[in-house]
Amino acid sequence: MLPTLQVGPAALQTSGLILLVGLWLGLTLAERFAPLRQVSASQVYNLFMTALLAGLIGGRLAYALRYPAAFAQSPLSLISPNPGLFSLTDGLIVALLAAWIYAYRKQMPLWAALDAFTPFFMVLLIAVGLAHTASGAAFGSETTLPWGIELWGAARHPSQIYETLAAAAILLVLLPQRKAIADLPPGAYFLAFVSLSAAARLFLEAFRGDSLLLPGGLRLAQIIAWLVLAAALYGFSRLARDR
Amino acid sequence: MRTTILKPLAIVVLCAGLVWIWVSKAPPGSVSSGGIPAPQTGFQAPDFELVSLDGELFRLSELRGRPALVNFWASWCVPCRSEMPALERVYQKYRDQGFLILAVNATHQDDLDKARAFTAELGLSFPTLLDQTGEVSKLYQVRALPSSFFIDARGVIQDVIIGGPMAEALLAIRVEQLLEGKR
Numbered sequence: 400m401l402p403t404l405q406v407g408p409a410a411l412q413t414s415g416l417i418l419l420v421g422l423w424l425g426l427t428l429a430e431r432f433a434p435l436r437q438v439s440a441s442q443v444y445n446l447f448m449t450a451l452l453a454g455l456i457g458g459r460l461a462y463a464l465r466y467p468a469a470f471a472q473s474p475l476s477l478i479s480p481n482p483g484l485f486s487l488t489d490g491l492i493v494a495l496l497a498a499w500i501y502a503y504r505k506q507m508p509l510w511a512a513l514d515a516f517t518p519f520f521m522v523l524l525i526a527v528g529l530a531h532t533a534s535g536a537a538f539g540s541e542t543t544l545p546w547g548i549e550l551w552g553a554a555r556h557p558s559q560i561y562e563t564l565a566a567a568a569i570l571l572v573l574l575p576q577r578k579a580i581a582d583l584p585p586g587a588y589f590l591a592f593v594s595l596s597a598a599a600r601l602f603l604e605a606f607r608g609d610s611l612l613l614p615g616g617l618r619l620a621q622i623i624a625w626l627v628l629a630a631a632l633y634g635f636s637r638l639a640r641d642r
Numbered sequence: 643m644r645t646t647i648l649k650p651l652a653i654v655v656l657c658a659g660l661v662w663i664w665v666s667k668a669p670p671g672s673v674s675s676g677g678i679p680a681p682q683t684g685f686q687a688p689d690f691e692l693v694s695l696d697g698e699l700f701r702l703s704e705l706r707g708r709p710a711l712v713n714f715w716a717s718w719c720v721p722c723r724s725e726m727p728a729l730e731r732v733y734q735k736y737r738d739q740g741f742l743i744l745a746v747n748a749t750h751q752d753d754l755d756k757a758r759a760f761t762a763e764l765g766l767s768f769p770t771l772l773d774q775t776g777e778v779s780k781l782y783q784v785r786a787l788p789s790s791f792f793i794d795a796r797g798v799i800q801d802v803i804i805g806g807p808m809a810e811a812l813l814a815i816r817v818e819q820l821l822e823g824k825r
Binding site for chain 2: 475484
């Protein structure tokens with residue numbers, strides 16, 4: 400665990416740095432991969448930057464609208480670099496909306512664009528696992544297994560390492576297949592990634608110590624992952640049938 | 643892959659998924675932090691006992707029932723100095739509702755006279771506690787200053803902010819969330 404990097408007087412959040420590197424590497428890979436799906440590298444870059452900027456501004460504004468009194472008293476907080484003043488869900492919704500508008504205006508085919516961005520998603524998933532490892536977030540449940548790690552007062556499943564390894568395995572399985580996608584219908588590559596990621600989450604959530612629980616001890620993330628997996632497999636079979 | 647193989651395979655995978663969801667249900671007490679003390683969101687705030695600049699003894703567990711902010715700082719730390727006026731303003735605004743700030747000075751890596759002069763200069767009205775040995779900083783795994791732990795009335799850490807300065811709006815929102823949890 401290495402939550403901060405001390406560089407002179409500045410304490411840099413390691414997880415944030417890892418995510419930034421992940422975004423950059425993922426974008427670079429997607430730019431190289433996109434032409435295989437008849438999407439240009441510049442379109443990938445522009446779509447990403449549009450979504451990123453819209454997401455950042457939208458997430459902050461949505462947060463400010465939720466707590467108008469606090470921001471009215473301290474208006475400069477609106478441009479504060481504190482990530483705590485940000486609504487992740489709203490930011491993601493605004494980013495997706497901006498990406499959709501951009502793609503629509505540039506007449507980018509949806510499935511081909513999603514295929515083009517799949518390497519980006521794969522790298523980002525690894526970065527998220529590493530960020531969790533650095534911060535100690537998304538921690539595992541207690542275990543007596545010999546590979547348990549001492550974290551937050553107990554020996555726990557190294558759930559962050561599990562998720563990083565699963566994400567790396569998905570990348571290793573799918574990335575070599577990128578040349579073969581020319582023979583596949585648009586969207587197949589993306590749906591293969593979604594299926595594998597959802598299956599990994601469905602399996603690995605069982606070892607988490609911070610799961611949101613439903614009555615009866617069912618884990619909410621597993622139910623969502625199962626639904627995503629079902630939708631992706633259905634989409635995959637539709638693509639195969641229509642081919 | 644042929645469609646004829648894909649469909650049964652998908653059904654097998656989804657059925658296996660449902661079985662796994664059922665098998666891996668969380669037994670009571672296996673998930674979340676429970677009563678374990680650890681310096682992480684969702685866990686009990688580790689207990690400590692420190693003396694303030696005024697010589698008064700503070701024990702965190704004895705303050706249970708009041709939402710609190712434990713803020714680690716040092717007089718040489720520029721972001722710590724920058725956020726102190728906002729801390730004071732927020733404390734003044736919410737202290738009557740039971741909110742408390744414990745400003746833990748990392749005395750083991752600070753100059754006590756400078757720390758005392760700084761609190762006097764700003765007229766800080768919340769208690770400044772002295773971590774002379776660095777034990778409390780170690781207990782809270784403080785790797786960077788400032789580090790702030792927002793603790794609810796039950797003694798559970800609700801948020802951890804590493805680094806600073808914290809925006810005043812962020813402070814006010816977190817405190818209001820703690821107070822809402824208390825109501």
